[in-house]
Amino acid sequence: MRKIFFLIFMSFIYVFGYSQSSYQTNFGNSYTVGDTIYLGQPKGYVEGVRNTSTKLRWVTLFSSKKKLIRNMNFVKKFGVVTKIDSSKPSKIFFTMFNKGFYVFIEEALKRDEVIIPTKKIKEKDEDKYDKIKKLKELLDIGAITREEYDVEKKKLLNQN
Numbered sequence: 001m002r003k004i005f006f007l008i009f010m011s012f013i014y015v016f017g018y019s020q021s022s023y024q025t026n027f028g029n030s031y032t033v034g035d036t037i038y039l040g041q042p043k044g045y046v047e048g049v050r051n052t053s054t055k056l057r058w059v060t061l062f063s064s065k066k067k068l069i070r071n072m073n074f075v076k077k078f079g080v081v082t083k084i085d086s087s088k089p090s091k092i093f094f095t096m097f098n099k100g101f102y103v104f105i106e107e108a109l110k111r112d113e114v115i116i117p118t119k120k121i122k123e124k125d126e127d128k129y130d131k132i133k134k135l136k137e138l139l140d141i142g143a144i145t146r147e148e149y150d151v152e153k154k155k156l157l158n159q160n
Helices: 002-016 105-111 128-140 146-157
Strands: 022-024 030-032 036-039 061-063 078-085 091-096 099-104
Touching: 030 078, 036 091, 078 099, 099 105, 128 146
Parallel strands: none
Antiparallel strands: 022 030, 036 078, 061 099, 078 091, 091 099
C-alpha cells in the first residue's frame, strides 16, 4: 500500500511540478514568492528575419498560455514572483502588467534575459547630520578651518 501511495505521490510531483516558496539558482542568487524579478534584453531572433535589434524575441519568457513573448515593452521591467517550480527545467512564475508569465530561470540568467540585481555594498549609512558632527569635531581640534567647515556643511545640507 505504501509503495502505491509513494508512486502516486511521485507521479503527481512529476506531472504537476514541484512547487516551493523559494529557489536558489546556480548563479548564487535566490528567489522567493513575493520577490521582484528583473527582465533584461531578449536574446533570440525571429526566424527568417535579418538580425536587427527590433526583431528580437524572448527565448526563455512565456505567457501563462505557453506562448513565446516578443513584446519589447518588457525590457528592463520587473514582475512579482507568484510561484516557483523547481522541477527541471526550473520555472519562476510572475505577474507583470496584471498578467501571468513564467521564465525558465537558469537559462534566462545564462542569456541575461533575467538580470540579477547588483547589491550595492554600502559603507556605514551615515546621514548628513552625522557628517556635520564629524566636521565640527575636526573644526574644534583645528584640523580644518572655519571656512572649510562652512563650505562642507553647506554642501551636506544641500544634498537631497
